[in-house]
Structures are given as structure tokens and as C-alpha cells.
Amino acid sequence: MEVSSLPISASQRGKLISAGYSSLSSLSSVSPSHLARDLKIPENEAVEILKVASRRSGSDKIENGSHVIMNGAQTAWDMLHEEESSICITTSCSDLDEILGGGIRSKEVTEIGGVPGIGKTQIGIQLAVNIQIPADYGGLGGKAxxxxxxxxxMVERALQIAEACAEDMLEYNSLLRKDSQSHQANIEPKAFLDNIFYFRICTYTEQIAVINYLEKFVFEHKDVKIVIIDSISFHFRQDFEDMALRTRLLSGMALKLMKLAKKFNLAVVLLNQVTTKYNEGSFQLTLALGDSWSHASTNRxxxxxxxNARYAYIDKSPSMRSASSPYAVTGRGIRNSSSNCKRVKLM
Amino acid sequence: MANKLISEMGLPKSTANVFAARNIITVKDVLSLSDFELMELLDVGLEEVTRAVAQISEISCPPYQTALSLLEQRKQNEYLAGHLPTRLTGLDTALCGGIPFGVVTELVGPAGIGKTQFCLKLALLASLPISFGGLGGRVTYVDVESKFSSRRMIEMGLTSFPEVFHMDGLAQEMAGRIVVLRPASLSEFTEREFGQGPHRQHPLGWHVSFIKSLAEFSRIPVVVTNQVRSQGRDEASRYLFQVQSRDEPPKDPLKFDSHLVAALGIHWAHAVTIRLVLESKSGKRLIKIAKSSISPSIGFFFNITTSGISLLDDEGVEMVGPEANTIHCQG
Structure with a gap:
């Protein structure tokens, strides 16, 4: 292992190499005071370097011993087990759930886009409420x-959806638990609102800051099971001059979100706007932020x-076939489209 | 928040000094760079960089609120829970009380349909004393097209609220609370008032953020009007997969009976929170809620009287599908 792969500053790295310490093994037996003298640096700095180096070589040894190639590697078999046991977040529209294979999945980044007024924010609010359905009712009982x-x-709208959700749960309760003395008789719609943590972001810098901070926030609030960003594109579509910087920041953000989803076993839902694109002689609608961004999410x-009907179409997914299904936005939230007789149309 | 100084972040002194020495002054500078770029630029180890970035992110991240506290705060602090009633009963019910505070509401429609009439009425209602069900506030009326008419507004006031307007001096006091600005163009207005905004890929971009934040941080209703233009022939209205999945040539049902769309395009349409479309259809005027995150798609027939806009029927007609977004102009 080379010294150049250590995460230390460039000047320290230069000093190490010019003093002849080119491999990690050459650092393994040297004492801090010796290293400090050789490199002409203060002793505490030498201690830091040795600490980083020993951590690096130590982790190498463990890996070689237990046949794990990298931290976090899993066999496909283990992953299958995990996937089977994980619960999806329902969208409250069973047609949509069906083509999604049960709903929005944890550990994945799902991007949802559409024209203004189609119901993106509605789906966002619906998911923020549905994540809180307790495990007794087949939900995750998490926070958003x-x-x-x-x-x-709109808080008023969130309250409407929460009220409808609480009603549905009561109905379910009375249907299934007639015998038992009302397990959880009272589900307060306002309690739903208490479990939605709302961040209002005004610039793209804040957007990056909040995504950096999420890791700590979720660590402190372990029961957060979904992160919804409405919308990912708004600040990146205005006051932006440097398109290369935009692409870089967006991909950095996508990476962090993916890491967050995996690490804390939560679902990330990104809402996106649409734009027009010139393609083979005609203008077409497409999701905003360009082609390189389209690789960023797991599902689209x-x-x-x-x-006259609203439809959802799976544009991209590693595990589900591309299909479309109708859905409706009602006073109670996202529901099945009632007028539609043919339910799911496979494309 | 983006322009907060790194020196105020409470970083360890040595780290803060390194940032300052490399001319990285604001939060924006730091967060626009990746960890490795920072390592190179600052000549420090990864650990120190990640620790500094985490701390800066945490401090510059705006505080969170639960949706419940948001709701209670609004109910407590704001008159009418943050809505300006339009006094059109059906529309107010559909909008949960009226034009909401803190968001941008847009009125779209062909010329002469009544957008200005609606705006005049709203200005009047906002300046009406609280005891008579108004907001008792000041109004800034940005009159880009020079269509504001005080005479018309007073006429509306006299017929809608005769009891108020016959009181001594009250009409004068109310009219005094309405400030009309007449810029030659919107860009002149924003430049003069708030310094030149950067003109970027979307000439509109900067205004969009500005108007939205104005509404949001002052917690006031902001109403804008928008014109219509005719729809271009190859206007994008479908996605690539829709074109591919159908054998018949793409024909849009909307194009046969409507050739009007709201001006400023899809980017702007994303930015407004509530869009009300005013149109005329077979001789009747109709106001429709085309986009709103709290209201169903519903339309109301209206006509224009001396007291402003009045609904013919408070029941409303339900709109199916994208019908709410079409703009008709006949009769």
C-alpha cells in the first residue's frame, strides 16, 4: 500500500515521500518522535499521521483475514433476504403500488417528475403521512x-390527508378487530403532523448544507424512514451560470442521498420539474436537470x-418492468382512479 | 444563509485561519467544493475537512419545524389563518378560505376577461378595515400595463360595501393605503428597487425566486397576472415514451378547441403555487382552479358587475383532467 493513498494533506504526503517513507509498511515500525525528526514536523502532527496510517493498514489486515473484499459488501443471497423482509411505503393508490411492486422502497432513491399541477407535491405529502402508518396496520411507523x-x-392539505388516513385506519381497525377491545381506538390526525420534520430551503447552498446535515439529523432521529425533497431542481434551475459546477454539485448530492438511504435504511423521494427538449425534429417533455442527472436516481x-386521467409511468427501474397505471388526486389524497375500468396497462 | 461567513462558524482557530488564507470566505464557497478539492486547496487532512464541512453544514442549515407547529403557529399568529377572502363564496370554500398568505397566486386569461377587475377587488379587500372583514393592510399594486383605475375601484367599493364607503373619510383612508407603482417594465421595477439581478439562462429566474421569497418571508398574499399567447404548432406536450408507445400520429385533443396557453412557459408554471385560469366559453365567463396543492380542480361561472366579479353559482363545476388548464376564448 502506498503512502500516497492516505487521506492526509498534500504537504505532509510530500514530506513523507521525500524522507523515504513510500509504503505503509515503512511507517509501521517507526516511533512518532523519530518520524517527527525525519520530517521536521511537530510531534503531535507525526502522531496524527501514524494514527491514520495504522488505521488504514489495520483495516487491510482484517479484510484479508475474513475474505471480505470491501466494507459493506454483501452476497446477492443476503440482499434477496433483506429485500423480501423490507416493507414498502404505500402510495395509497393500489394500482400505483402494484406496478411499483408494493410501493416506494426503502434504501432506494426514487425520483418523481411531472408537469405543473399533476400532483407531485400531493404524492410527497401523501408519502410523508403514509410512512407513519403503524406496523400493526402494515406500515413502517416511521417519521418523515x-x-x-x-x-x-401546505399544512392545511397535510392535515386533510392525515385526517383521511386516520379515518381509513379506524375503518380497518373496526373491520379486522371486531372481537378485540379496540386496540388503538384513537388516532389523532394532528399526531401525524407532529412527525413531519419540515425544512424550508431558500438557496442551493442551503440545500447542500441540509443534505450534509441530514446524516447527523437522522442519526439523532433514528425513526425517520423517508426523506422527501420537493423539488430537487428548483434552485438549480435558476441563478446558475456555471453548468459544470451544477452537474458536479448535483452528482455530489445524489451520492450523499444514496449513501444516506443505504446507511439508515430509509427511502429518499426526489420530486423534479419538467422541461422541454428538442429531440429528432420535435419538442418533447422531459424531466429537468439534464442527462447526467437522469443517472442519479435508482427509480424514475x-x-x-x-x-382526462392522471397516469404514472415507470421510466427507469432496475427491478420493475416499465408500466403505467392511472391514479387520482382526491380530497382525501392520492387514491385509485375510480372511473378507469382497465386497471394496469403494461407497455 | 449562503453568504454567512466562515469565521462565524465556530471552527477551531487553526482551521478557520486556513480557510481565510485561501480566500474561502462564505459558506457558499465551501459547499460548492468537494471534500477532495478542499483538501488540495487547504492542504489539510481529510478528517479535518470532513469535520469542518459537517460543522459548517449544520450551522448554516435552517432550523426545522414539525408540520404541527407550523400549523399552530399560523392559526395563532395570523388573522383568518393566513387567507385573504375573495368574498366569492364558492371560490373561498374551494381555496380553504381565500388567497393564501406566503405563496404566489397567478391569474391567467385572455385580454378583457377580468383579471384587472379581480385584482382591483383584491386590493380593495386587503385595505378594508378588519372590522369589516378585510385585512386592514397596505397594498402595493404594481401596475405594469397602466390599467389601474381608482374610479373603478371606488365604484366597486360603493356597490359592494356601501356601509363602509358612506362613512366619513374611510374611503379616503383606504385608498390612501393602496400604493400604485407604474414601472415601464417589470425588470425596470426590480432593478430600481432591489439592485440589478443577474441575467442568466432564464431571464425570469431571478424574479421567480425573489417574488416567492417576498411572499414567504413577509407572509403576505402575492397575486400576479399573466397573459396568454397562442400555442405554437410543435409545442411540447408529451414525453418521449408517449410518442413511442402509440402508433397513431400524436394528436392532442386540446389543440382542436384551444389555441391559447399561458405565457412564460413551463418553468414559470412550476414556480407559481396557485394558478387560476379565467376564460370565456360559449359566451360564459369561467374561473377555474388550474393548479393548487389544496384545492380540487373546480370551475365557477362568473360575470362582471358594478361590484366587480360575482359568481353566478357557488356550487362550481368539477373539471376533469387537464381541462382545468386549457384556456378558451370565445364570445
Missing amino acids: IYIDTEGSF IILYWNG
């Missing part, structure tokens, strides 16, 4: 983080109008 970049989150769902 709602990052609002556009200012379109496009919401569109088909005649």
Missing part, C-alpha cells in the same frame, strides 16, 4: 423529513396526463 425548496408545502417515475 420534508425538505421544501419551492414553498409549496413520470406523471403525465393521458386523456
Whole structure:
């Protein structure tokens, strides 16, 4: 292992190499005071370097011993088990759940986009409420983080959806638990709102800051099971000159979100706007932020109008076939589209 | 928050000095760089960089609120829970009380449909004393098209609220609370008032953020009007997969009976929170809620009287599908 791969500053690295310490093994037996003298640096700095080096070589040894190639590696078999036991977050529209294979999945980044007024924010609010359905009712019983970049989150609407959700749960309760003396008789709609952590973001710098901070926040609030960003694109579509910087920041953000989803076993839902794109002689609608961003999310769902009905289309997914299904936005939230007789249309 | 100084972040002194020496002054500078770029630039180890970035992120991240505290705060602090009633009963019910505070509401429609009439009425309602059900506030009316008419507004006031307007001096006091600005163009307005905004890929971009934050941080209703333009022939209205999945040539049902769309395009349409479309259809005027995160798609027939806009029927007609977004102009 080379010294150049250590995460230390460039000048320290230069000093190490010019003093002849080119490999990690050459650092293994040297004492801090000796190293300090050789490199002409203060002793505490030498201690730091040795600490970093020993951590690096130590982790190498463990890995070689137990046949694990990298930290966090898993066999496909283990992953299958894990996937089977994980619970999906329902969208409250069973047609949509069906094509999604049960709902929005944890540990994945799902991007949802569509034209203005199609119901992106509605789906966002619905998911923030549905994540809290207790395990007794087939939910996850988690909490939600709602990052609002556009200012379109409406508390009144969240309350309506929470009320409808509480009603549905009561109904379910009375159907299934007639015998038992009301397990959880009172589900307070306002309690739903108490479990939605709302961040209002006003610049793209804040957006990056909040995503950096999420790791610590989720660590402190372990029961957060979904992060919703409404929308990922708003601040990146205005006052931006340097497109290379934009691409870099966006991909950095996508990486952090993916890491967060994996580490804390939570779902990340990104809402995106649409833009027009010139393609083979005609203009077409496409999700915003460009082609390199389209690789960033695991799943991509496009919401569109088909005649008079709202439809959701799976544009990209590693595990589900591309399909579309109708859905409706009602006073009670996202529901099945009632008028539609043919349910799921495979494409 | 983006322009907060690194020196105020409470970083260890040595780290803060390194940042200052490399001319990395604001939070924006730091967060626009990756960890490795920072390592190179500052000549410090990874650990120190990640620790510093984490601390800066935490401090510059705005505080969170639960949705419940948000709701209670609004109910407590704001008159009418943050809505300006339009006094059109059906519309107020659909909008949960009226034009909401803190968001941008847009009125779209062809010329002469009644957008200005609606705005005049709203200005009047906002300046109406609280005891009569208004907001008792000041109004800034940015009159880009020079259409504001005081005479018309007083006429509306006299017929809608005769009891108020016949009181001594009250009409004068109310009219005095309405400030009309007449810029030659919107960009002139924003430049003069708030310094030149950067003109970037979307000439509109900067205004969008500005108007939204104005609404949000002052917690006031902001109403803008928008014009219509005719729809271009190859206007994008479908996605690539929709074009591919169908054998018949793409024909849009909307294009046959409507050739009007709201101006300023899709980027702007994303930015407004509530869009109300005013149109005329077979001789009747209709106001529709085309986009709103709290209201169903619903339309109301209206006509214009001496007291401003009045609904013919408070029941409303339910709109199916994208119908709410179409703009008709007949009769």
C-alpha cells in the first residue's frame, strides 16, 4: 500500500515521500518522535499521521483475514433476504403500488417528475403521512423529513390527508378487530403532523448544507424512514451560470442521498420539474436537470396526463418492468382512479 | 444563509485561519467544493475537512419545524389563518378560505376577461378595515400595463360595501393605503428597487425566486397576472415514451378547441403555487382552479358587475383532467 493513498494533506504526503517513507509498511515500525525528526514536523502532527496510517493498514489486515473484499459488501443471497423482509411505503393508490411492486422502497432513491399541477407535491405529502402508518396496520411507523425548496408545502392539505388516513385506519381497525377491545381506538390526525420534520430551503447552498446535515439529523432521529425533497431542481434551475459546477454539485448530492438511504435504511423521494427538449425534429417533455442527472436516481417515475386521467409511468427501474397505471388526486389524497375500468396497462 | 461567513462558524482557530488564507470566505464557497478539492486547496487532512464541512453544514442549515407547529403557529399568529377572502363564496370554500398568505397566486386569461377587475377587488379587500372583514393592510399594486383605475375601484367599493364607503373619510383612508407603482417594465421595477439581478439562462429566474421569497418571508398574499399567447404548432406536450408507445400520429385533443396557453412557459408554471385560469366559453365567463396543492380542480361561472366579479353559482363545476388548464376564448 502506498503512502500516497492516505487521506492526509498534500504537504505532509510530500514530506513523507521525500524522507523515504513510500509504503505503509515503512511507517509501521517507526516511533512518532523519530518520524517527527525525519520530517521536521511537530510531534503531535507525526502522531496524527501514524494514527491514520495504522488505521488504514489495520483495516487491510482484517479484510484479508475474513475474505471480505470491501466494507459493506454483501452476497446477492443476503440482499434477496433483506429485500423480501423490507416493507414498502404505500402510495395509497393500489394500482400505483402494484406496478411499483408494493410501493416506494426503502434504501432506494426514487425520483418523481411531472408537469405543473399533476400532483407531485400531493404524492410527497401523501408519502410523508403514509410512512407513519403503524406496523400493526402494515406500515413502517416511521417519521418523515420534508425538505421544501419551492414553498409549496401546505399544512392545511397535510392535515386533510392525515385526517383521511386516520379515518381509513379506524375503518380497518373496526373491520379486522371486531372481537378485540379496540386496540388503538384513537388516532389523532394532528399526531401525524407532529412527525413531519419540515425544512424550508431558500438557496442551493442551503440545500447542500441540509443534505450534509441530514446524516447527523437522522442519526439523532433514528425513526425517520423517508426523506422527501420537493423539488430537487428548483434552485438549480435558476441563478446558475456555471453548468459544470451544477452537474458536479448535483452528482455530489445524489451520492450523499444514496449513501444516506443505504446507511439508515430509509427511502429518499426526489420530486423534479419538467422541461422541454428538442429531440429528432420535435419538442418533447422531459424531466429537468439534464442527462447526467437522469443517472442519479435508482427509480424514475413520470406523471403525465393521458386523456382526462392522471397516469404514472415507470421510466427507469432496475427491478420493475416499465408500466403505467392511472391514479387520482382526491380530497382525501392520492387514491385509485375510480372511473378507469382497465386497471394496469403494461407497455 | 449562503453568504454567512466562515469565521462565524465556530471552527477551531487553526482551521478557520486556513480557510481565510485561501480566500474561502462564505459558506457558499465551501459547499460548492468537494471534500477532495478542499483538501488540495487547504492542504489539510481529510478528517479535518470532513469535520469542518459537517460543522459548517449544520450551522448554516435552517432550523426545522414539525408540520404541527407550523400549523399552530399560523392559526395563532395570523388573522383568518393566513387567507385573504375573495368574498366569492364558492371560490373561498374551494381555496380553504381565500388567497393564501406566503405563496404566489397567478391569474391567467385572455385580454378583457377580468383579471384587472379581480385584482382591483383584491386590493380593495386587503385595505378594508378588519372590522369589516378585510385585512386592514397596505397594498402595493404594481401596475405594469397602466390599467389601474381608482374610479373603478371606488365604484366597486360603493356597490359592494356601501356601509363602509358612506362613512366619513374611510374611503379616503383606504385608498390612501393602496400604493400604485407604474414601472415601464417589470425588470425596470426590480432593478430600481432591489439592485440589478443577474441575467442568466432564464431571464425570469431571478424574479421567480425573489417574488416567492417576498411572499414567504413577509407572509403576505402575492397575486400576479399573466397573459396568454397562442400555442405554437410543435409545442411540447408529451414525453418521449408517449410518442413511442402509440402508433397513431400524436394528436392532442386540446389543440382542436384551444389555441391559447399561458405565457412564460413551463418553468414559470412550476414556480407559481396557485394558478387560476379565467376564460370565456360559449359566451360564459369561467374561473377555474388550474393548479393548487389544496384545492380540487373546480370551475365557477362568473360575470362582471358594478361590484366587480360575482359568481353566478357557488356550487362550481368539477373539471376533469387537464381541462382545468386549457384556456378558451370565445364570445
